[in-house]
Each structure stands twice: as structure tokens, then as C-alpha cells.
Amino acid sequence: MNYGNFLEMHIVIIGNGISGVSVAKSLREYSDAEITIVSSESISFFSRPALMYVFMGKMRFKDILPFSPDYWEKNNINRVTGLINGIDSEKQTISFNDGRFLHFDKLVLALGSQPKSLGLGEFDLKGVQGFYSLQDLEKLQNLSSKLKHVSIIGGGLIGVELAEMFLSRGISFTFWVRERVFGSNLLPQEEAEMVTNHLKSKNINIKFEREIIGFETDEWNNVKSVESKLGEKIESDLVCVCIGVEPKVDWLKSTEVKTKAGVLVNAHLQTNIPSIYAVGDCVECKNPVQGRKSIETLWYTGKLMGEYLGKNILNENPPPYKPGIYFNSAKFFDLEYQIYGDVPTSFTDSIGTLFWKHPSKDKSIRLVFDAKNEVFIGCCVLGIRFRQEVCEKWIKEKWKISEVLPILSKANFDAEFSVRYERELLDIYNNNVI
Amino acid sequence: MTNLLKWSQWLFNFDVKNEGVWFKSLSNRGIVGWILAIFLTFGYITLYFFPTWLGLGAKGMPNTGFIGFFDPISLFFNGSAASQWFVYGFLYTLIILIMGIKFIFKYRNNNYQIIRTVSLLFFQLCFAFLIPEILASLNQPAMDLKNMWPLNYYFFFDWNIKKLLSSGYFGLFLMVWGIALTFIVSPVLTYFYGKRWYCSWVCGCGGLAETAGDPFRHLSDNSETAWKWERRIIYPVLFLVCLMTLTILDSFFRKNPETYWITFSHFKFIILLLLASVIALGIWPKGWLRGVSRFSKIGYISLAIILFIAIAFSWSYQKPVLLINALKLRTWYGFYIGAIFSGIIGVGFYPLMGSRVWCRFGCPMAAILGIQQRIFSRFRITVNGGQCISCGNCSTYCEMGIDVRAYAQKGENIVRSSCVGCGICADVCPRGVLKLENGPITLDNGKIKF
Numbered sequence: 001m002n003y004g005n006f007l008e009m010h011i012v013i014i015g016n017g018i019s020g021v022s023v024a025k026s027l028r029e030y031s032d033a034e035i036t037i038v039s040s041e042s043i044s045f046f047s048r049p050a051l052m053y054v055f056m057g058k059m060r061f062k063d064i065l066p067f068s069p070d071y072w073e074k075n076n077i078n079r080v081t082g083l084i085n086g087i088d089s090e091k092q093t094i095s096f097n098d099g100r101f102l103h104f105d106k107l108v109l110a111l112g113s114q115p116k117s118l119g120l121g122e123f124d125l126k127g128v129q130g131f132y133s134l135q136d137l138e139k140l141q142n143l144s145s146k147l148k149h150v151s152i153i154g155g156g157l158i159g160v161e162l163a164e165m166f167l168s169r170g171i172s173f174t175f176w177v178r179e180r181v182f183g184s185n186l187l188p189q190e191e192a193e194m195v196t197n198h199l200k201s202k203n204i205n206i207k208f209e210r211e212i213i214g215f216e217t218d219e220w221n222n223v224k225s226v227e228s229k230l231g232e233k234i235e236s237d238l239v240c241v242c243i244g245v246e247p248k249v250d251w252l253k254s255t256e257v258k259t260k261a262g263v264l265v266n267a268h269l270q271t272n273i274p275s276i277y278a279v280g281d282c283v284e285c286k287n288p289v290q291g292r293k294s295i296e297t298l299w300y301t302g303k304l305m306g307e308y309l310g311k312n313i314l315n316e317n318p319p320p321y322k323p324g325i326y327f328n329s330a331k332f333f334d335l336e337y338q339i340y341g342d343v344p345t346s347f348t349d350s351i352g353t354l355f356w357k358h359p360s361k362d363k364s365i366r367l368v369f370d371a372k373n374e375v376f377i378g379c380c381v382l383g384i385r386f387r388q389e390v391c392e393k394w395i396k397e398k399w400k401i402s403e404v405l406p407i408l409s410k411a412n413f414d415a416e417f418s419v420r421y422e423r424e425l426l427d428i429y430n431n432n433v434i
Numbered sequence: 435m436t437n438l439l440k441w442s443q444w445l446f447n448f449d450v451k452n453e454g455v456w457f458k459s460l461s462n463r464g465i466v467g468w469i470l471a472i473f474l475t476f477g478y479i480t481l482y483f484f485p486t487w488l489g490l491g492a493k494g495m496p497n498t499g500f501i502g503f504f505d506p507i508s509l510f511f512n513g514s515a516a517s518q519w520f521v522y523g524f525l526y527t528l529i530i531l532i533m534g535i536k537f538i539f540k541y542r543n544n545n546y547q548i549i550r551t552v553s554l555l556f557f558q559l560c561f562a563f564l565i566p567e568i569l570a571s572l573n574q575p576a577m578d579l580k581n582m583w584p585l586n587y588y589f590f591f592d593w594n595i596k597k598l599l600s601s602g603y604f605g606l607f608l609m610v611w612g613i614a615l616t617f618i619v620s621p622v623l624t625y626f627y628g629k630r631w632y633c634s635w636v637c638g639c640g641g642l643a644e645t646a647g648d649p650f651r652h653l654s655d656n657s658e659t660a661w662k663w664e665r666r667i668i669y670p671v672l673f674l675v676c677l678m679t680l681t682i683l684d685s686f687f688r689k690n691p692e693t694y695w696i697t698f699s700h701f702k703f704i705i706l707l708l709l710a711s712v713i714a715l716g717i718w719p720k721g722w723l724r725g726v727s728r729f730s731k732i733g734y735i736s737l738a739i740i741l742f743i744a745i746a747f748s749w750s751y752q753k754p755v756l757l758i759n760a761l762k763l764r765t766w767y768g769f770y771i772g773a774i775f776s777g778i779i780g781v782g783f784y785p786l787m788g789s790r791v792w793c794r795f796g797c798p799m800a801a802i803l804g805i806q807q808r809i810f811s812r813f814r815i816t817v818n819g820g821q822c823i824s825c826g827n828c829s830t831y832c833e834m835g836i837d838v839r840a841y842a843q844k845g846e847n848i849v850r851s852s853c854v855g856c857g858i859c860a861d862v863c864p865r866g867v868l869k870l871e872n873g874p875i876t877l878d879n880g881k882i883k884f
Contacts, residue, residue: 018824047823047824047825047826049823049825049864050823050824050825050826050827053825053826053827056453056454057453057454057455057456057457057458058452058453058454058455058456058827058830059456059825059826059827059830060456063826063829063830064824064825064826065826066824066826066839066843068657068658068837068840168453168454169454299823300820300821303820304820327819327820327821329821329865329866330865331864331865334543336864336865336866338821338865338866385818385866385869387818387819388818388819388820388821389819392819413816413818413866413869414869415544415545415546415857415860415861415869415870416545416546416857416869416870416871417545417546417548417549418544418545418546419545
């Protein structure tokens with residue numbers, strides 16, 4: 001790769017979440033260019049998925065900072081706080097809302113996402129919030145000792161995190177989920193039901209098939225209660241809306257950067273303006289790689305995009321962004337979940353699946369393959385850990401399911417002495433074939 | 435209802451893993467933590483230096499008070515009245531048993547933790563407590579069969595050698611076993627399993643740290659500065675214990691030059707051979723000085739060579755090795771390292787500096803096993819691809835203060851000399867990123883090959 005002389009280059013990154021910081025970190029490995037990260041949220045980069053653990057008292061805020069405090073100075077990365085409200089692509093400057101300006105040679109938008117609204121104007125009420133930013137956490141912490149009852153709206157991962165958080169602090173809450181089971185648009189049916197049962201086993205107050213239609217407020221615009229379509233009304237002095245996130249690109253509408261739902265980028269993560277790039281949650285790929293979505297609001301995607309861009313932003317002939325085999329993981333209370341490759345939520349005749357579930361414990365393995373040629377295309381596990389490199393290798397090299405099954409133990413990543421279940425899965429397969 | 439929930443969580447904390455540990459005065463270096471630390475520290479000081487305050491009968495007088503309370507138990511086990519060391523050993527074992535059961539309950543979903551803790555309880559109860567008591571009652575040398583040199587720093591003391599050699603075949607067996615444990619058994623086991631086979635499966639200090647110390651594991655400092663101090667203290671302690679053992683054996687052999695089949699000249703030859711191999715292993719690029727800067731490497735090696743020359747030329751029947759007063763050094767080490775560091779600071783500071791203060795900063799056994807682990811062991815903690823979310827649970831709950839996350843977020847396997855392989859990092863990881871492994875390394879830079 002030819003990087004030329006970029007010593008004078010100034011690369012400005014807006015946003016210091018995992019995407020923005022990954023750009024800076026990987027760029028520093030390849031270049032001496034001047035790097036500045038701008039953030040309105042926090043001067044220090046923290047692990048967003050770990051915010052919940054601070055609330056639960058598992059860690060202090062300083063424990064969720066992934067780099068040591070002297071990292072930034074050692075690597076010569078400038079950090080600036082402030083809110084950006086404009087981009088001048090002609091003059092190559094960004095403007096802060098307090099009147100400051102900053103010149104850039106290349107600009108990276110790592111703006112992140114924001115909680116979606118129910119469309120009821122609920123975020124204008126006092127006592128209604130999402131759980132996304134450091135400020136959201138601070139609000140929760142200030143309120144936590146006064147709360148009488150909380151409503152959590154939305155059956156996604158953040159909803160479960162909030163339930164876990166409130167449960168750990170002994171704050172009573174109602175968890176409103178629109179679907180019949182939890183995570184039905186995320187997981188195959190059997191897994192969704194397992195997660196649902198796991199949540200129910202925690203004795204939390206969870207209401208399924210409920211749609212929220214309105215809120216009641218007092219004279220000071222404080223939220224008082226939540227009303228569902230079935231006519232239930234539950235008093236809540238805090239409402240957490242977490243029905244998903246969307247790219248945080250509203251303020252870009254007034255700039256020349258083209259957006260749709262997110263910042264539109266090409267295969268090199270470049271926007272319509274050549275010197276401006278975008279990474280992470282705020283991105284909408286114009287032509288996503290096959291098998292991937294155009295918007296992926298995931299930690300892992302942000303990290304991969306950031307690492308790609310840091311390596312290639314100064315490259316004159318960059319290769320296109322290729323995220324590789326899809327993977328994701330999550331934890332629903334005590335239940336760990338991992339997915340590799342392509343696992344649809346419902347199965348048609350063209351896709352075969354092999355599913356094993358422990359008779360009493362919350363453990364399951366699902367392998368997914370092409371029904372026609374038996375090629376292994378993905379797997380997901382609950383309560384069991386799988387090894388990423390192995391699964392990736394099988395998927396990439398198009399192994400047949402009959403080749404994968406006998407050596408499935410190679411994929412196991414559970415702690416030593418764990419009970420193993422590959423045998424059971426193989427038996428299911430053999431019984432089906434015969 | 436809310437209060438009920440809160441209180442039940444306080445009570446049953448071991449059910450909900452590590453929730454609220456930073457909110458509680460006991461576990462966040464709050465007032466309760468400090469009170470406990472002061473209580474433990476003074477408890478140790480009294481037990482070690484002022485046992486009569488606890489009721490130990492002075493000069494043949496019967497025990498009273500706290501120590502007297504344990505007389506019947508001591509009579510049952512070894513037929514004599516309780517000594518302060520019996521009381522200490524008894525309480526130590528009791529606490530490990532109780533807190534160990536609590537630990538097993540807390541980590542009941544993890545078989546590794548269960549089996550490991552059962553092993554710790556077994557070795558503490560049988561090897562450290564029951565077997566020595568039974569041996570004592572049979573008038574045999576009471577030895578903890580798993581406590582090896584250099585953690586057991588008096589193994590090569592003249593009185594211990596004389597005692598073992600005057601106890602017939604059983605004493606001889608103990609002598610051979612003790613030497614084999616340090617020089618054969620431990621390197622072999624460390625090669626296969628890492629130093630965890632000892633530190634978090636067998637050792638008594640580890641046993642207390644893993645069980646009673648578990649509520650304080652997050653208090654271990656995981657900064658780079660702490661790591662620096664760790665190396666600055668632990669290796670000098672190792673050096674000291676070697677030097678002390680050498681001087682004591684030296685005076686022993688000079689007093690009895692031809693009494694045993696090992697003569698003084700044999701002994702001198704063995705020591706010089708050991709020192710020479712230490713130098714050779716230091717020069718070897720993959721040896722114990724791997725990763726150390728060139729400057730310090732030259733420093734260490736020249737120091738060792740000077741030591742070698744000094745020992746080779748000045749040491750004779752007439753002159754003690756390096757002209758050191760063996761008795762003084764022994765008293766000094768026993769007091770400052772044996773009592774103050776490993777006992778008083780090691781346990782008393784649990785609620786302030788985490789559960790492994792001694793193991794991390796002081797234990798010469800851990801230092802040797804650590805060097806072996808880094809150089810030739812198959813043990814490592816594997817990182818599962820790019821799954822790390824940098825949350826920091828692993829680093830926070832590492833009792834040895836290893837910044838596990840720094841490796842995990844880069845996708846790098848963790849091979850650190852201080853890792854005792856307790857496996858808690860893998861257990862607290864919310865994304866299943868870490869796994870302790872010691873299978874044959876068929877991996878190429880952490881990537882699997884078939």
C-alpha cells in the first residue's frame with residue numbers, strides 16, 4: 001500500500017464510540033497523520049454495552065474504559081468535546097454549536113444511533129427516556145433512589161438489559177412487549193420461546209402482546225402512567241422506551257452529506273463527498289455485501305468498519321469493505337446467545353435445520369444448512385459457547401453438514417469440564433436421515 | 435416489596451453474581467472493609483507475636499481464653515494442648531471450608547469452578563490439616579506434603595533436614611518427595627496445565643484467596659503501574675529466598691562436611707551448576723528474560739555472572755558463601771517475608787488490595803511457576819475471535835490484576851506469568867469470549883488448524 005506523505009493530514013472523527021475510536025486506533029498503526037476525535041457525549045471512550053454493569057454495581061465507570069488513561073497521549077490522538085452542528089465541505093471545516101471551527105482534510109462520521117420513538121411524542125415528556133448514552137445512565141442513576149415503578153417498553157436486547165438492571169437494584173417495573181414471545185424478530189421460534197421462558201423464570205413482571213397507545217402526565221408534563229391498547233393503565237414515574245435504535249443523522253439533513261435512513265456510503269464507506277466517510281451505526285450501505293443488511297447497528301459491525309477505514313482511509317486504491325461471515329452475541333439475564341453465519345427466524349423448504357434442546361436446562365444448539373446440497377450456512381447456540389474461527393471456517397469453505405457434525409466438538413468453547421452435547425445432535429441427525 | 439427485594443439481594447448476593455459489589459461498604463473499601471482489614475491485621479499480629487493475649491499458656495501453664503477453647507479439639511487430634519499454630523491452622527481450614535461451599539454455590543453453573551474448589555478444599559483439609567496432625571500423633575515428622583520449597587522456605591533449613599534424616603525411611607521419603615516436588619513434579623505439571631495446578635487447585639494461600647477472598651477479588655489494582663511493582667517485588671523475594679536457602683545449606687554442609695553422602699564439594703558443584711543453567715537460560719532468547727529490554731537483560735546476566743564468579747572463588751570450607759551471616763538472613767526473611775508479608779499483609783489487606791496480594795507481589799513459588807508458565811507451558815487463555823465488547827468484567831474480576839481486556843479486545847491469547855488460572859474471567863465474560871486451555875498447541879498464532 002502506498003500512503004504517500006500524509007504527515008500534514010488532519011483526520012477528524014466525529015463520535016468516540018467503538019466505531020470512531022476503532023478508526024483512530026487502526027489509523028495510528030498505519031500513519032502519523034494528525035487525528036482528532038470529537039464527542040459531545042464523553043471525553044473518554046467507554047464500552048457502551050457495559051453501561052448497564054455500572055448501574056448494577058458490577059463495575060465503576062472507570063472500569064468500563066477500554067484503554068488506559070494515558071493511551072491517547074501516548075498515541076498522539078487529540079480529543080475534543082463539543083457538539084457539531086455544521087459541515088462545510090468546500091472549506092473542509094466543521095462548526096461547533098459554541099462557534100468554534102475545526103479544519104479537516106478527511107472527516108469520519110461515527111455518529112452512532114439514537115432510540116427510536118413510538119411516534120407518540122413521548123420523548124418530549126419528563127420522565128421518558130431511552131437507554132443509550134452516558135447521559136441516559138446518569139439520569140437513571142440520579143432517579144434510582146426515588147423510583148416507585150418503571151415501565152420498560154420494547155422487547156429488544158436493551159429492554160432485557162434494563163429489566164436486569166432494575167431487578168438488581170430492587171426497583172419494581174413492568175416490561176411491555178408487543179410480540180407474543182420475546183425476540184421473535186431476532187431469533188428462530190424455539191430459541192425465542194426459550195428466552196421467553198428464561199425471562200419468566202426470573203419472576204419479572206412481563207406483559208406480552210401489549211401495544212402502548214398513550215401516556216398520562218401531570219400538570220408539569222411529568223409522565224404519570226402508561227396505557228396499553230387493552231385498556232390497562234399502570235402508574236409509572238419513569239418510562240424507558242427501547243423499541244430499537246436508528247441512525248442519528250437528523251442534523252446532517254442541513255448539510256450536503258446525503259442521507260436516507262442513515263448516512264449513505266459506497267463500498268469504501270465513502271459518502272457522496274469524497275473527503276467525508278462514515279462508519280458504524282449511522283451508516284446505510286448503498287450496496288451492502290450479500291447476506292448483510294444495509295444498516296447494522298451492532299458493536300461488532302462498528303468495530304470492523306472502523307478497523308477497515310482506519311487502515312484504508314489514506315490508501316489510494318482501497319479494497320472494498322468486506323465484513324466477513326456474520327456473527328453476533330448477546331446475553332439475556334444468565335442466558336448467553338451466539339450466532340454465526342445465516343440463521344433465519346423462520347424456515348422454508350429450501351433451508352434445513354438441525355435443532356437440539358436440553359430437556360431441562362436452558363441450552364440449545366441449532367445448525368442451519370442448505371436443504372438442497374446440505375452445505376452448512378450458519379448456527380446459533382443458547383447457553384453454550386461456540387468457537388468463532390471454526391464456525392467461520394466451515395461456513396466459508398462450504399463444508400457439508402455431514403462433515404461438520406462428526407467434528408462439532410471442535411467448535412465448542414465452553415469452560416473445561418462442561419457437559420457436552422454434540423452426541424445428542426448427531427443422534428438427531430442420524431435418526432432423521434434413516 | 436421493594437425493600438424485601440433489596441434485602442434478599444443483600445443476603446443472597448452469592449446467587450446474583452457480583453451485583454452491587456461496588457455499592458457495598460464491605461467490598462468497595464468502605465468503612466466496613468477498613469474495619470475488617472484492621473481487625474484481620476491486628477488478629478494476625480496478636481496471633482504471631484502476642485499469643486498470650488489470646489490465652490496461650492506461658493511457660494507450660496495451661497491455656498485459657500480463646501486458645502484454651504481449642505484445647506479439646508487439639509487433644510482429640512494430636513493429644514496435646516492447643517498451640518497458637520494449631521488454632522490458626524484449624525480456623526484457616528474451617529474458613530476455607532465454609533467460604534468454599536459458598537463459592538461453589540455462587541459458581542454452581544460452572545463445573546470447572548466446582549471441581550477446582552473441591553480440590554482446594556480437599557488439599558487444605560487433608561494435606562494441610564489432617565495428615566500433619568495424624569503424623570504428629572504418630573510421632574512422625576509432621577509435614578504438609580503439598581507445601582513445597584520455596585513457598586515452604588524452611589524445607590532446607592538445617593533443623594528440618596536433621597529432623598527428616600533422623601526419622602528413618604519415612605523421613606527420607608519426605609526429603610526426596612520435597613525435592614522432587616520442586617524440581618520434577620512441579621515443572622512437569624506446569625508444562626501440561628500451567629501454574630494453576632498449584633496456585634488455584636492445591637495451594638493453601640490460594641485456597642484462602644479463592645474462597646474467603648472471593649468477595650474482594652475486584653479490588654486488585656489492574657493498572658500497568660501495579661504490574662511494574664509486582665515484578666519489582668516478587669523477583670527480589672525469589673532471589674532472597676534462594677540466597678537464604680543457599681547460606682543455610684552452606685553453613686549446614688560446612689558444619690557436617692562429610693557426614694552425609696552429599697559432601698560440601700558436591701553441594702558447591704550442584705549450586706554452581708544451577709547458577710550456570712540460570713545464566714544459560716537467561717541468554718537463550720526464549721528463556722526467562724524473554725521480553726525484557728536489552729539493557730536490563732545485560733544487567734541481570736552480568737549480575738548472575740558476577741555472583742557465579744564470587745561463589746566459585748570465595749566459597750570454601752573456611753568461609754561462608756558470599757560472607758553472609760546465614761542466621762541473620764534467616765531471621766530477617768522469616769520475620770519480614772514469612773510473617774509480615776505473607777501473613778499479615780497477605781490476608782489482612784484482602785478488603786483493601788484484593789485477595790491475592792501475597793500471591794501476586796510476594797510468593798517466590800508463584801514467581802518460579804510463573805516463569806515456567808511463560809516460557810514452556812501449554813496453558814493459555816484463548817480469545818474467541820472478534821467477540822470482545824471491551825466491557826471490562828474480566829479485568830475487573832481478575833484477582834491477579836491482569837488487564838485481560840487489553841488482550842481480549844485485540845483478539846490476542848493471554849499468556850501471563852502471574853495468571854493463576856482461576857477461570858473467573860471466562861465465567862464473568864458476558865459474551866463467552868475467554869476459555870482456559872491447555873490442549874496441545876495445534877494452533878498457529880491462535881488460529882485453529884485441522
